Amino acid sequence: MAWTYLMIAGLGEMFGVLMINKFHIERTLTSLLLLITGFSASFLFLALSMETLPMGLAYAVWTGIGAAGGAIFGMLLYGEPKDGKRIFFLSLIIAAVVGLKLVSPS
Incomplete structure (x- = not known):
């Protein structure tokens, strides 16, 4: 169950990062509440x-999911660069x- 929780945590991290960008674009109470x-x-x-x-394992996986997911969503939703080198290094994180x-043992 711990890995399921960790995957959900990573998805929450990706969502939070997307909401930071949304809040930066439109400073509304809804955007802020979604970010929080x-x-x-x-x-x-x-x-x-x-x-x-x-802790070290959980934190590494959590930040990896958040970082890679945020970058992928940035490319898909916000027109960030999609060059091969960037995709290669994102796939290394994944x-x-x-x-x-x-x-891991669990």
Whole structure:
């Protein structure tokens, strides 16, 4: 269950990052509340996952999901560059997250 919590935490992190950008574009109360909700859910599920998973592992996976997901959504939704080098290094982050899952005991 800890890995499920960690994946949800990573998705919350991605959502929070998207909401930072949305709040930057349109400073509305709704954008701010969505930003707070995304990061709150992210931290809650990260904490739940860390009841079982080691802190270093959980944090590495959480930041990897958030960083890669934020960059991918930036490319898809906000016209950020999609060059091959960027995609290659994003895929290395994703591969590292999958690798950590494969070699972890839980």
